[in-house]
């Protein structure tokens with residue numbers, strides 16, 4: 643069986659950490675070259691994940707899944723022949739394989755991030771596979787969304803690459819599933835290698851979670 647085209651990930655080392663080019667033009671850059679097959683497969687897997695946790699064992703569904711799996715295996719022999727109608731989300735990463743904004747990672751919703759003035763902003767509605775308590779987004783996923791959006795904001799002004807050193811989340815209220823929420827992040831102040839960040843998840847304009855964090859550029 644053919645393999646999907648590899649999708650490189652930014653190195654976690656300081657030298658190769660996300661650059662201005664990766665982040666600064668979030669929401670404006672041309673989408674990076676992607677593997678259509680990987681994106682197509684990720685989209686299908688997301689849909690399946692939802693179907694498999696929301697449907698009872700169903701012979702017709704199982705047959706549909708089997709047929710799709712067969713078609714995917716066939717398609718994997720000729721990935722270039724697969725067409726994709728997904729819009730390309732813009733995360734700011736040049737080669738994004740993160741489990742939150744990547745279009746080719748089935749773990750990701752995926753979440754698209756744009757710049758609005760001094761803030762990084764994402765509008766997203768999370769489906770059932772991100773559930774923690776009934777009808778609520780899992781708290782770890784809330785933290786993941788905030789980490790990514792604050793991280794995007796931390797790199798949006800052309801500052802060198804930096805990593806999350808500290809992230810504190812205050813959960814004020816439920817973050818609902820299947821409803822649009824807005825995730826916002828910004829730089830509050832910069833001190834040398836340190837960037838002090840804040841942000842929130844907004845539900846109908848009110849915060850369901852607030853974040854404060856410290857991003858530090860490696861020496």
Ligand SMILES: CCCCCCCC(=O)SCCNC(=O)CCNC(=O)[C@H](O)C(C)(C)COP(=O)(O)OP(=O)(O)OC[C@H]1O[C@@H](n2cnc3c(N)ncnc32)[C@H](O)[C@@H]1OP(=O)(O)O
Nearest residue numbers: 665734735789790793794805806807808856858859860861
């Ligand atoms: C585009 C979207 C991007 C999204 C990315 C998502 C975010 C991520 O997932 S990042 C990955 C997860 N994070 C990591 O892997 C980071 C792991 N940690 C590290 O690599 C290192 O600790 C690193 C590079 C952050 C800092 O290392 P290092 O430079 O040795 O730190 P250190 O010297 O101890 O601290 C730097 C300064 O900050 C200060 N400092 C450290 N912690 C704190 C704190 N909590 N509050 C205030 N100051 C602090 C230190 O005192 C020091 O100050 P000074 O320079 O005056 O001496």
